[in-house]
Each structure stands twice: as C-alpha cells, then as structure tokens.
C-alpha cells in the first residue's frame with residue numbers, strides 16, 4: 001500500500017517545498033514516488049520541477065472544486081530524470097488566483113483527499129506519496145496530518161519557529177502520527193553538531209524523532225528554486241543529508257507495516 005509522508009511547518013519559508021522536492025527526487029532513485037502540492041494557496045513545487053505553462057492540464061485545486069479526477073492531474077516526470085530507476089509522478093496545485101478564491105469559499109473535503117491519495121497511489125503503483133503543505137494551521141494542514149502515515153515538521157533554529165513547532169506537535173499528537181523534527185537553514189554562526197544536539201533534545205521533548213539538520217547553504221539558495229538541487233548536485237553534502245533523511249523515513253514506514261508478533 002502507498003505510504004504518505006506530509007511535510008509541514010508552523011512558519012512560512014522554512015524550506016518545506018525545497019525539502020519535499022529533494023526528498024521525492026531521492027526516493028524516486030529506487031522507489032515509485034508521487035509528489036503532491038497541497039499548498040493550495042501558495043503552490044511552488046511546479047517551479048522546482050520546471051513545469052511549463054501548457055503542461056498542467058488539471059490540478060489538485062480542480063479536484064477539490066469538483067472539476068477534475070485524480071487521473072487528469074498526474075504528470076509523469078520520470079522520463080525527465082533518467083537516473084530515477086523508480087518513478088516520479090507529480091500532482092500540481094493551481095496558481096490561478098480565481099481558483100484559490102473559489103476554493104476558499106468551497107473548503108476542502110477530507111474524503112475527497114483520501115480518495116485522491118488512494119487513486120493516485122493505485123493508478124501509478126506508488127510506494128510513497130510526499131505531500132507539500134501550506135504553513136501554519138490551515139485546512140490543508142489538518143487534511144495532510146489526518147491522512148499521512150508520517151509527518152515531517154520543518155523548523156529553523158529560531159525561537160519563533162521552534163515555539164510554533166511545539167504547537168504543530170500538539171496538533172500532530174491528536175492525530176497520533178509519528179512525527180520527525182527537521183532543522184533547516186542552520187545559520188553559519190551555529191555549529192552543526194550543536195544544532196543536532198538541540199534538535200535531538202527538542203525531538204525528545206516533543207515526543208517525536210529527530211530527522212536531520214541542514215545547514216543554510218549558499219549553493220542551495222543560489223539555485224533560486226530553478227531545479228531540484230540533488231538532481232544537479234548528487235555528491236553535495238546537502239544530497240547526502242537528504243539521502244540519510246529519506247532512508248530514515250523509509251525505514252520508519254517499513255517498520256510501521258511489519259506485523260506485530
């Protein structure tokens with residue numbers, strides 16, 4: 001069965017979309033992976049995957065508005081990434097203001113999202129679907145948290161972010177989902193081993209697990225979201241860290257499906 005990984009943060013701009021795209025591309029080296037844009041009021045994944053205007057026929061937004069079915073929305077990106085021995089299938093969100101406004105009025109239906117995850121998973125025979133979300137406590141957050149198997153919470157090493165992350169952990173607890181804390185954009189003034197220590201302590205405090213600490217990297221920000229960084233830089237330290245995070249998540253999800261003795 002397809003396993004769902006949701007990527008979320010309390011504050012905006014923590015690196016959710018960047019990490020989602022890079023994790024998806026890494027997982028797709030060996031697995032069949034869906035990547036879904038559930039940031040319905042601020043989508044960005046289509047930019048990193050380099051989609052051209054005419055390539056998007058229908059979107060996740062259209063599904064929620066009742067104007068499309070899951071099969072209309074899926075875009076097979078696999079042929080663009082020859083190193084991906086699994087597969088990469090993308091479900092974009094609409095970046096049209098009128099669609100976003102319509103959706104604000106109509107709201108989101110949990111059963112429709114669950115059905116979409118199931119259909120996309122079955123149709124593309126996926127091992128994983130990784131879902132990018134809008135920051136904070138929004139309808140799509142609750143939807144993603146409720147429907148995922150694992151939640152990745154991204155935070156900067158910043159008091160505002162960390163207090164907000166504690167709020168998200170409390171929300172995640174109500175859904176009883178395994179939660180992984182990821183620190184991103186660790187500034188040059190903070191030693192990475194100190195960030196890891198703090199991350200591990202916070203993860204314990206938050207009754208979650210520590211996933212990874214990514215430094216703030218000039219080459220990542222200088223990429224200007226023009227592509228998926230690990231695809232162009234597979235030997236970078238960022239790619240190694242993404243790889244470790246992907247392995248930890250797949251192990252967690254494999255364990256979760258082991259029958260209890």
Ligand SMILES: Nc1ncnc2c1ncn2[C@@H]1O[C@H](COP(=O)(O)OP(=O)(O)OP(=O)(O)O)[C@@H](O)[C@H]1O
Pocket residue numbers: 009011012013014015016017018019039042044133134135184185186214215216217218220221224225
């Ligand atoms: N580790 C990093 N080092 C340097 N820059 C990074 C790093 N991670 C992400 N970025 C950059 O930070 C910016 C914001 O990242 P991104 O769009 O992924 O955040 P987000 O959490 O999805 O934002 P939003 O909440 O608006 O959806 C981008 O320019 C991205 O390239």
Ligand SMILES: [Mg+2]
Pocket residue numbers: 016017018039042044132133
């Ligand atoms: Mg984003």
